Amino acid sequence: MVFVGSLLAGFLGSLTGLGGGVVIVPLLTLAFGVDIRYAIGASLVSVIATSSGAAAAYVREGFSNIRVGMFLEIATTFGAIGGAFLAVRLPTSIIAIIFGVVLLYSAYISLRTHQDSHLSEASGPLAKWLKMDGTYPTPEGLQHYHVQNVPMGFGLMYLAGVLSGLLGIGSGAVKVLAMDQAMRLPFKVSTTTSNFMIGVTAAASAGIYLNRGYVDPGLAMPVMLGVLLGSLAGARLLAGANVRVLRFVFAVVIAAVAIEMIFNGASRRL
Amino acid sequence: MAIGTLLRTGVVLSALLVFVGGMVYVFRHPSIPINYRTFSGEPDNLRHIAGIVQASLSFHGRAIIQLGLLLLIATPVMRVAFSVFAFAMEKDWKYVVVTLIVLVLLLYSLTEGHL
Numbered sequence: 001m002v003f004v005g006s007l008l009a010g011f012l013g014s015l016t017g018l019g020g021g022v023v024i025v026p027l028l029t030l031a032f033g034v035d036i037r038y039a040i041g042a043s044l045v046s047v048i049a050t051s052s053g054a055a056a057a058y059v060r061e062g063f064s065n066i067r068v069g070m071f072l073e074i075a076t077t078f079g080a081i082g083g084a085f086l087a088v089r090l091p092t093s094i095i096a097i098i099f100g101v102v103l104l105y106s107a108y109i110s111l112r113t114h115q116d117s118h119l120s121e122a123s124g125p126l127a128k129w130l131k132m133d134g135t136y137p138t139p140e141g142l143q144h145y146h147v148q149n150v151p152m153g154f155g156l157m158y159l160a161g162v163l164s165g166l167l168g169i170g171s172g173a174v175k176v177l178a179m180d181q182a183m184r185l186p187f188k189v190s191t192t193t194s195n196f197m198i199g200v201t202a203a204a205s206a207g208i209y210l211n212r213g214y215v216d217p218g219l220a221m222p223v224m225l226g227v228l229l230g231s232l233a234g235a236r237l238l239a240g241a242n243v244r245v246l247r248f249v250f251a252v253v254i255a256a257v258a259i260e261m262i263f264n265g266a267s268r269r270l
Numbered sequence: 271m272a273i274g275t276l277l278r279t280g281v282v283l284s285a286l287l288v289f290v291g292g293m294v295y296v297f298r299h300p301s302i303p304i305n306y307r308t309f310s311g312e313p314d315n316l317r318h319i320a321g322i323v324q325a326s327l328s329f330h331g332r333a334i335i336q337l338g339l340l341l342l343i344a345t346p347v348m349r350v351a352f353s354v355f356a357f358a359m360e361k362d363w364k365y366v367v368v369t370l371i372v373l374v375l376l377l378y379s380l381t382e383g384h385l
Contacts (some may be wrong), residue, residue: 045339045342045343048342048343048345048346049281049284049285049342052278052280052281052342052346052349054346065276066353067365070350070353070365070368070369070372071365071368072352073372074368074371074372074375076374077372077375077379078375081375081378081379082310082380084379101311131362131364166371199277199345199346199349200346200347200349200350200372200376201382202346203343203344203345203346203347203376203377203379204375204379205379206343206379207343207376207380207381208379209341210336210339210343210380211380211381214338217291217295217332217333217334217335217336217339218295218332219336220288220339221288221289221291221292221295221335222292224285224339225285225288225289225292226289228281248354254346
C-alpha cells in the first residue's frame with residue numbers, strides 16, 4: 001500500500017517538478033499514520049534516489065554549473081546537518097506545522113508564472129574570485145553568463161539545507177530561487193544545478209537520521225522503490241502532459257494538505 | 271561524463287540491494303503489521319555501518335535493506351569525492367578545498383564519530 005502511494009508521489013513529483021519529498025511526508029503521516037520522524041527518514045532516502053538518478057542526465061548536458069553548485073553545497077550541507085540536529089530536538093508537532101507552512105509556500109510558488117530575470121552584465125567580486133561564471137548550451141551556441149550576490153546565495157542555501165534536513169524534502173524550490181533571483185543564473189542552469197545539489201544535501205542529513213535510528217528499512221524500502229519507479233514513469237510522460245493543469249491541481253491539493261498538517265500539528269495530533 | 275555513470279550505478283546498485291533485502295524480509299515475515307505510529311528508534315545494530323554490514327552478512331532482510339540505503343546515501347558522497355580529484359587534475363586548488371570541505375561535512379554526518 002505504501003508502495004502504491006509512493007509510486008503516485010514519485011510520478012506526480014517528477015511531472016510537476018515539485019519533488020517527491022513534499023508529497024511523501026504528508027502521505028505517510030496523514031494517510032498512513034506514520035510517526036513523522038520515520039516518514040522524514042524514508043522521504044530523505046527517496047529524495048537522494050530521485051535526485052541522483054536525475055542529476056546524472058543534467059551534468060552530461062552541460063547545463064549545471066558545478067562550481068556554483070559545489071561552493072553552495074558547503075552551505076546546504078552545513079544547513080542540512082543543522083536541520084537534522086534540530087529535528088532531533090524539536091517536538092514533532094512543531095515540525096508538522098513548519099512543514100505545513102513550507103508546503104503552502106511551495107503551492108504558491110508553483111502557481112506563479114516565471115519571468116526570466118534580467119541577466120547581469122558583470123560578475124560579483126566573490127564570484128569572480130571563485131571563477132563561477134559559466135556558459136550553457138543554447139540553439140545558437142554557448143551562451144555566457146555572470147554570477148552575482150554569492151553571499152546572499154550562500155545564506156539562502158543554508159536555509160534550504162536546514163529545511164531539507166528538518167523536513168525531509170529536497171528544497172529544490174528554495175535553491176532555484178536563490179540561484180535564479182539572487183545570483184542571476186539563467187533559469188535552466190538554476191534548475192539543473194539545484195537537481196545536482198539536492199542529492200548531496202539530502203545525503204548530509206540522511207546520515208544523521210540513520211545514526212539516530214530514524215530510518216526504518218521496512219518503511220524506507222517501499223517508499224524508495226516506489227518513488228524511483230514513479231518518477232521514472234513521470235519523466236517518460238513529461239513530454240505529452242498538460243503541465244499547467246497538473247500544476248494547478250497539484251497546488252490546490254498541496255495547499256489542502258498543508259492546512260491539514262498545520263492543523264494536526266497545532267492540535268498536537270502529530 | 272563519468273559522474274553520471276557513477277551516480278546511476280550507485281542508485282541502481284542500492285535499489286537492487288534494497289529490493290533483495292525487501293524480498294528476504296517479506297519472505298521471512300509474511301504478515302507484517304505496519305506499526306510505525308509509535309516512534310521507538312531503530313535497534314542499535316541497524317544504525318551504524320559496522321553493525322549493518324555484520325547483520326547483512328547473516329542475511330537479515332532489514333539489514334540488507336539498510337545496507338542498500340547506506341549505499342544510496344554514500345553515492346552522492348562518492349560523487350563529491352570524485353569531484354575533489356577532478357578539480358585536482360584541473361589544478362583548480364580553490365575548488366579542491368571547497369569540495370574537500372563538503373566531503374568532510376558529509377563524512378561527519380554519516381559517521382558522527384562512531385563507525
